[in-house]
Amino acid sequence: MKKWNSFAMLGVLLLSLSGCGLLSGAFREGVENAKKGTENTSYEQIEEDQIKEEFKERVLTTNKYKIEIESAEVAPDYDKKGQIVVLSYSFTNNSEDLLVPERCFSGSFGLTQELEDTIEDLAPAYVSYDSGFSKLKEKSLAKVKPGKTITTVASYKLKEETDSVLVTAYSTKNTLVIGEEVIEMRKKE
CATH class of the missing domain: 2.60.40.1240 (Immunoglobulin-like)
Structure with a gap:
């Protein structure tokens, strides 16, 4: 039972670390877009x-x-x-x-x-x-x-x-x- 808990914790840790990588990529993209004066949004753009x-x-x-x-x-x-x-x-x-x-x-x-x-x-x-x-x-x-x-x-x-x-x-x-x-x-x- 302890082994399964350890594996589950390891899985959660790996998922959270990969999420941080994705987040930091999105953060970098947002900073680059701000420098260029563009914005990448998921909501409908209004002219x-x-x-x-x-x-x-x-x-x-x-x-x-x-x-x-x-x-x-x-x-x-x-x-x-x-x-x-x-x-x-x-x-x-x-x-x-x-x-x-x-x-x-x-x-x-x-x-x-x-x-x-x-x-x-x-x-x-x-x-x-x-x-x-x-x-x-x-x-x-x-x-x-x-x-x-x-x-x-x-x-x-x-x-x-x-x-x-x-x-x-x-x-x-x-x-x-x-x-x-x-x-x-x-x-x-």
Whole structure:
């Protein structure tokens, strides 16, 4: 019995070593491809001209979805110790898959706020339950069916009281900036 266990262990060891050799070959191939600027992938390649992305007049359009920013309001944050900006937006799923608006929004946009001496990135924030936005915020976490449009919100913690924020849209294929827009905010009454 001990001999069989020894042979089994030896077989596992040999298989793992041969796997390392294959892995290092794939690693070397990946490094060479990176040096050449080419990529060898097993997933379907999408031509550059097939991917259409633009951000104009508060509307981000991609092959998979469209986000239209409708308004921006200043509201109390979750613990009522500070303020947040709440962006109301419509989300249209143009793909054949279920999509979560919050993931698409946070992967496509960044918000910054200009202060006296610096420009600060804004972090996502929770809306107060009694703010009137909580039901809309919950919708941002739901899976939207193909071809459907919903209205929802995204919220970000403000560093200081301000009248506007800069919304930057990033490409979903390479994270380059595809557009920026200053959005004026109104105070929630």
